[in-house]
Amino acid sequence: xxxxxxxxxxxxxxERKLAEKALLREKHFFNxxxxxxxxxxxxxxxxxxxIQWNRNVEKVTGYSAKEIAKMNVLDFVAxxxxxxxxxxxxxxxxxxxxxxxxxxxxxxGKKTPFYITGLRTKFEKTTCVICTxxxxxERKxxxxxxxxxxxxxxAFYSLAEITEREDSTLDKLYQEFANILPQSxxxxxxxxxxxxxxxxxxxxxxxxxxxxxxxxxxKVYGLVVGRIEVxxxxxxxxxxxxxxxxxxxxxxxxxxxxxxxxxERKxxxEALRESExxxxxILETMQDGYLEVDLAGNFTFVNDAxxxxxxxxxxxxxxxxxxxxxxxxxxxxxHEVFIEVYKTGEPVKVLDVKVNRKDGxxxxxxxxxxxxxxxxxxxxxxxxxxxxxxERRQMEEALRKSEELFRSVAQTATEGIINIDSDGNVVxxxxxxxxxxxxxxxxxxxxxxxxxxxxRFREAHQQGMRRVASTGESRVVGTTVEVAGLxxxxxxxxxxxxxxxxxxxEGVFFTGIVxxxxERKxxAELLQRYSxxxxxxxxxxxxxxxxxxxxxxxxxxNLKGYTSELRSALGVIGxxxxxxxxxxxxxxxxxxxxxxxxxxxxxxxxxxxxxSRMDSFIxxxxxxxxxxxxxxxxEPIDMNALxxxxxxxxxxxxxxxxxxxxxxxxxHVVADRTAMEQIMGNILSNAVKYxxxxxxxxxxxxxxxxxxxxxxxxGDNGRxxxxxxxxxxxxxxxxxxxxxxxxxxxxxxxxxxxLRRHGGRISCESELGKGTTFTFxxxxxxxxxxxxx
Amino acid sequence: xxxxxxxxxxxxxxxxxxxxxxxxxLRRANIKNELAFATNGQEALDxxxxxxxxxxxxxxxxxxxxLDLNMPVLDGYQVLERMKKDERTKxxxxxILTTTDDPREVRRCYELGCNVYxxxxxxxxxxxxxxxxxxxxxxxxxxxxxxxx
Numbered sequence: 001x002x003x004x005x006x007x008x009x010x011x012x013x014x015e016r017k018l019a020e021k022a023l024l025r026e027k028h029f030f031n032x033x034x035x036x037x038x039x040x041x042x043x044x045x046x047x048x049x050x051i052q053w054n055r056n057v058e059k060v061t062g063y064s065a066k067e068i069a070k071m072n073v074l075d076f077v078a079x080x081x082x083x084x085x086x087x088x089x090x091x092x093x094x095x096x097x098x099x100x101x102x103x104x105x106x107x108x109g110k111k112t113p114f115y116i117t118g119l120r121t122k123f124e125k126t127t128c129v130i131c132t133x134x135x136x137x138e139r140k141x142x143x144x145x146x147x148x149x150x151x152x153x154x155a156f157y158s159l160a161e162i163t164e165r166e167d168s169t170l171d172k173l174y175q176e177f178a179n180i181l182p183q184s185x186x187x188x189x190x191x192x193x194x195x196x197x198x199x200x201x202x203x204x205x206x207x208x209x210x211x212x213x214x215x216x217x218x219k220v221y222g223l224v225v226g227r228i229e230v231x232x233x234x235x236x237x238x239x240x241x242x243x244x245x246x247x248x249x250x251x252x253x254x255x256x257x258x259x260x261x262x263x264e265r266k267x268x269x270e271a272l273r274e275s276e277x278x279x280x281x282i283l284e285t286m287q288d289g290y291l292e293v294d295l296a297g298n299f300t301f302v303n304d305a306x307x308x309x310x311x312x313x314x315x316x317x318x319x320x321x322x323x324x325x326x327x328x329x330x331x332x333x334x335h336e337v338f339i340e341v342y343k344t345g346e347p348v349k350v351l352d353v354k355v356n357r358k359d360g361x362x363x364x365x366x367x368x369x370x371x372x373x374x375x376x377x378x379x380x381x382x383x384x385x386x387x388x389x390x391e392r393r394q395m396e397e398a399l400r401k402s403e404e405l406f407r408s409v410a411q412t413a414t415e416g417i418i419n420i421d422s423d424g425n426v427v428x429x430x431x432x433x434x435x436x437x438x439x440x441x442x443x444x445x446x447x448x449x450x451x452x453x454x455x456r457f458r459e460a461h462q463q464g465m466r467r468v469a470s471t472g473e474s475r476v477v478g479t480t481v482e483v484a485g486l487x488x489x490x491x492x493x494x495x496x497x498x499x500x501x502x503x504x505x506e507g508v509f510f511t512g513i514v515x516x517x518x519e520r521k522x523x524a525e526l527l528q529r530y531s532x533x534x535x536x537x538x539x540x541x542x543x544x545x546x547x548x549x550x551x552x553x554x555x556x557x558n559l560k561g562y563t564s565e566l567r568s569a570l571g572v573i574g575x576x577x578x579x580x581x582x583x584x585x586x587x588x589x590x591x592x593x594x595x596x597x598x599x600x601x602x603x604x605x606x607x608x609x610x611x612s613r614m615d616s617f618i619x620x621x622x623x624x625x626x627x628x629x630x631x632x633x634x635e636p637i638d639m640n641a642l643x644x645x646x647x648x649x650x651x652x653x654x655x656x657x658x659x660x661x662x663x664x665x666x667x668h669v670v671a672d673r674t675a676m677e678q679i680m681g682n683i684l685s686n687a688v689k690y691x692x693x694x695x696x697x698x699x700x701x702x703x704x705x706x707x708x709x710x711x712x713x714x715g716d717n718g719r720x721x722x723x724x725x726x727x728x729x730x731x732x733x734x735x736x737x738x739x740x741x742x743x744x745x746x747x748x749x750x751x752x753x754x755l756r757r758h759g760g761r762i763s764c765e766s767e768l769g770k771g772t773t774f775t776f777x778x779x780x781x782x783x784x785x786x787x788x789x
Numbered sequence: 790x791x792x793x794x795x796x797x798x799x800x801x802x803x804x805x806x807x808x809x810x811x812x813x814x815l816r817r818a819n820i821k822n823e824l825a826f827a828t829n830g831q832e833a834l835d836x837x838x839x840x841x842x843x844x845x846x847x848x849x850x851x852x853x854x855x856l857d858l859n860m861p862v863l864d865g866y867q868v869l870e871r872m873k874k875d876e877r878t879k880x881x882x883x884x885i886l887t888t889t890d891d892p893r894e895v896r897r898c899y900e901l902g903c904n905v906y907x908x909x910x911x912x913x914x915x916x917x918x919x920x921x922x923x924x925x926x927x928x929x930x931x932x933x934x935x936x937x938x
Binding site for chain 2: 546547550551553554555556557558560561562564565595611626672690
């Protein structure tokens with residue numbers, strides 16, 4: 001500003017010489033000022049043509065004053081800064097001032113950074129720009145250094161930050177570190193990085209093998225475990241190490257070293273964490289309680305199991321003394337143990353530590369106590385592993401009782417109880433077994449069970465034992481089988497054996513319950529024999545009845561035949577008797593007439609009647625025998641239709657006597673038709689026969705199908721049967737009660753026989769004077785070949 | 790063709806009373822044929838095959854057998870069976886005359902090859918009537934040529 005004033009002032013001077021002098025002085029002053037300026041000072045017009053400059057401009061650019069005078073101001077600007085410079089000039093021309101940093105290009109091609117300020121002004125009516133320039137080479141270097149340092153710092157900072165992250169694993173750390181590495185290099189935009197540790201690689205996304213790379217080894221505990229690589233993807237000017245700066249070498253080496261240390265630390269941390277985790281898991285999952293107490297016996301640490309064991313929460317337990325959860329005796333015992341452990345340094349196991357739980361229940365623990373020392377070996381407390389043995393104690397007691405019970409039961413049992421191990425050797429032998437086999441317990445325990453088996457079964461027994469041992473399967477376990485036993489005295493006997501198996505830690509055991517079934521077998525055999533005999537005799541009776549009824553007829557034929565012959569012979573005698581009369585006296589005549597006409601005919605009459613009755617009986621027995629022998633032909637029968645037919649055949653009799661027969665809805669049955677007709681016919685005619693004439697007869701037939709059986713009921717309102725006569729109802733030739741109608745008393749005997757043949761049964765309920773109900777049951781589906789009566 | 794009069798009737802019956810009654814009634818029915826008697830099955834077979842006690846016999850050329858079933862030694866079934874199996878005797882007419890009237894026995898006898906089955910009624914009048922009718926039947930029956938045994 002001062003300069004432009006003085007220039008203006010100079011123009012108005014009229015006194016030429018004075019003015020020239022003053023101008024010269026002014027110019028000199030101006031030049032002196034310009035040249036004394038420590039930086040660049042130059043003036044150019046709005047076209048960029050240089051007008052005025054100081055000596056520093058010549059010094060810095062290396063051009064002579066003559067050269068400069070012909071040059072444009074942009075000629076001194078490095079190519080890369082020319083655009084910015086041109087813009088700055090325009091800005092100065094428009095706005096009046098501007099500033100920028102550019103590299104000044106010397107005649108020799110050297111670039112020097114300058115800080116340039118520009119100011120618009122008018123000079124001799126021309127718009128000009130006055131510029132000053134300060135060499136900022138030193139500042140630039142410092143800035144560069146600062147930036148470098150910042151990059152390095154950032155790298156270290158990032159590494160530190162990644163490392164400090166709690167959740168960071170080594171692999172994550174390597175990857176993240178590889179990702180940030182390029183930023184610390186001179187050309188981050190074309191830099192890539194890779195970290196190789198062992199067999200693993202951690203690369204930046206843009207990573208590619210490059211000829212322009214530098215690397216540094218990563219060492220862990222002095223061993224090379226991998227390396228860090230930084231590479232450029234494009235060529236860059238040569239620096240200290242290829243395109244890399246020596247600071248970058250230093251940086252990569254340092255980073256590699258740091259990474260090595262971090263790896264060491266992280267690995268150690270991980271190992272520690274794993275180890276802690278392991279111990280924590282053990283402590284938390286172990287069934288046994290874990291506890292730590294200080295030297296005074298106060299809890300300093302307990303695990304979950306111990307907390308559960310004592311029934312107190314962990315928080316409640318910390319600081320609690322053992323006296324608070326044990327009785328006095330136990331506390332005293334524990335105290336002694338602590339002293340002993342403190343003195344000897346050896347662990348001690350304390351049995352039967354009685355504890356009082358928070359809920360008031362009592363338990364028994366077993367504790368192993370050992371000493372805790374600090375890092376200098378000074379005892380600082382005790383640790384203990386405790387085990388709740390309350391249940392074990394209870395179980396031991398229960399087991400003892402159970403064993404006692406088993407022994408008393410086993411010893412008083414009447415059955416032989418034998419336990420054998422998986423080798424087949426006897427481990428238990430009760431008193432009954434002693435009785436049955438004749439061997440004492442002392443003789444048998446430890447012996448093979450084969451000893452009490454007949455020789456011929458021993459091999460099969462051994463095989464069975466081997467099969468159970470190898471497959472766990474047995475044909476006899478869980479069942480009752482019949483076996484042969486061999487007693488000490490050598491006699492063999494049938495026995496029944498029930499076998500069970502049980503497993504213990506010592507292996508598989510078998511319990512056999514043995515009964516001597518000699519008596520039972522004998523009884524069974526006897527029963528079988530009786531049964532066979534009974535069957536045979538039953539068969540004989542049937543055949544007997546049949547044969548007798550035939551053979552009895554033979555003499556009857558004679559009796560009848562010769563009685564008849566006798567009678568006709570008597571007729572012959574009688575008709576000729578009169579001729580002989582004159583030869584007899586009256587008395588003799590009368591006696592002969594008596595014999596001839598009365599005694600003999602009367603005797604013959606008795607014989608004839610008796611024979612007739614005998615014949616009738618025989619016929620009845622014959623029928624009964626035949627009913628028991630005849631073949632049945634089961635067929636489906638509509639019982640309604642059958643009953644209707646039966647009632648129709650009796651209709652005359654029913655109408656005459658005003659008897660009502662009510663037939664309910666009857667089911668179909670499968671039976672022999674003739675037999676069913678006989679059964680129904682006999683029962684109905686019986687009911688009709690024994691009705692009470694004092695009231696109208698009423699007979700009711702109903703039936704009920706009940707699964708495999710059908711039950712028929714035929715009830716009447718007849719005379720009924722006296723209780724003492726009930727036994728005779730189904731017996732042959734027996735007729736119960738007052739008889740006013742002819743009959744042999746065979747009807748119900750036939751019915752019973754026929755029903756039995758059908759696998760059915762009949763019963764009778766009756767009340768004298770009220771009526772009788774016959775109830776019979778036949779199977780709906782008779783078994784094949786119905787049973788013989 | 791033999792004359793009916795020439796036929797010998799062999800009555801096989803273990804009960805002598807029955808034998809007499811049958812004989813009497815056959816005679817009353819006007820049967821005049823020669824009667825031979827056997828009291829059990831074995832005797833009957835001996836007679837038929839001229840064996841045992843009849844070894845020296847030369848029996849009649851034409852025979853008709855009245856056979857009871859229930860007999861000692863050999864029963865009627867066995868006799869019938871042997872007769873029907875043997876070429877020499879299988880054409881001889883056999884009338885079963887027995888007290889049994891069991892339908893199964895009747896069937897069995899016909900299966901074994903008997904020609905007529907007659908039950909002996911216990912009632913004597915019926916018995917007489919049965920034998921009389923048998924006699925009438927025999928009078929009109931035709932019998933195959935005997936082969937002389």
